[in-house]
Amino acid sequence: MFRVGLTGGIASGKSVALARFAELGAVTIDHDRLARDVVGPGTVGLERVVEAFGDGVLAADGSLDRPALAAVVFAEPARREQLNGIVHPEIRRRAAEQEARAAVADPDVVVVHDIPLLVETGQADAFGLLVVVDAPRDLRLARMVEERG
Numbered sequence: 001m002f003r004v005g006l007t008g009g010i011a012s013g014k015s016v017a018l019a020r021f022a023e024l025g026a027v028t029i030d031h032d033r034l035a036r037d038v039v040g041p042g043t044v045g046l047e048r049v050v051e052a053f054g055d056g057v058l059a060a061d062g063s064l065d066r067p068a069l070a071a072v073v074f075a076e077p078a079r080r081e082q083l084n085g086i087v088h089p090e091i092r093r094r095a096a097e098q099e100a101r102a103a104v105a106d107p108d109v110v111v112v113h114d115i116p117l118l119v120e121t122g123q124a125d126a127f128g129l130l131v132v133v134d135a136p137r138d139l140r141l142a143r144m145v146e147e148r149g
């Protein structure tokens, strides 16, 4: 197995690059998607987030109110660390599981992990190759305004 870490700034083109790796035959693991899955409805992750941050981070339908949680954790670094402590181990556990399955199916597989905070979370040494997707700041801003308001 050969492990590739893919990272880059917001709206730099990570998802587009990841899809291209998949087309070329790599197994791809999207950690942003895992970050959403681990706090999905009915998960232990969601339960633990509500325990730590209160009912105010739950939407009316019982799902995670992401903007409400973002308002808390992006205002206070200690709270962000607390959230990371809940979700990051579970994200890594699921990623490792997917990777192990891929390696059993094909020992020569190339596995590409898309991790927005790869460097910040100290994972750079874990990969045989790092790919950094980059685009000018103005272009990334324009993409975000166009697509996400």
Ligand SMILES: CC(C)(COP(=O)(O)OP(=O)(O)OC[C@H]1O[C@@H](n2cnc3c(N)ncnc32)[C@H](O)[C@@H]1O)[C@@H](O)C(=O)NCCC(=O)NCCS
Pocket: 010, 031, 032, 035, 066, 067, 069, 070, 073, 080, 083, 084, 087, 091, 115, 116, 117
């Ligand atoms: C706080 C949450 C619910 C807000 O969700 P929301 O959909 O509003 O924003 P989104 O996830 O798109 O993130 C917005 C921006 O903040 C950055 N960001 C997200 N989480 C973190 C974090 N823990 N530390 C620093 N920056 C972060 C993202 O890279 C992105 O640029 C969400 O970001 C979250 O669950 N974060 C913790 C998990 C995590 O670390 N995810 C990062 C990718 S592995």
Ligand SMILES: Nc1ncnc2c1ncn2[C@@H]1O[C@H](COP(=O)(O)OP(=O)(O)OP(=O)(O)O)[C@@H](O)[C@H]1O
Pocket: 008, 009, 010, 011, 012, 013, 014, 015, 016, 017, 032, 116, 143, 147
């Ligand atoms: N090389 C490229 N040329 C033109 N447009 C691109 C290119 N790469 C990405 N884009 C466009 O830029 C936007 C953001 O790309 P993408 O979703 O891949 O970024 P991302 O880094 O995964 O974003 P996020 O940080 O939000 O997960 C998309 O509309 C995509 O089509």
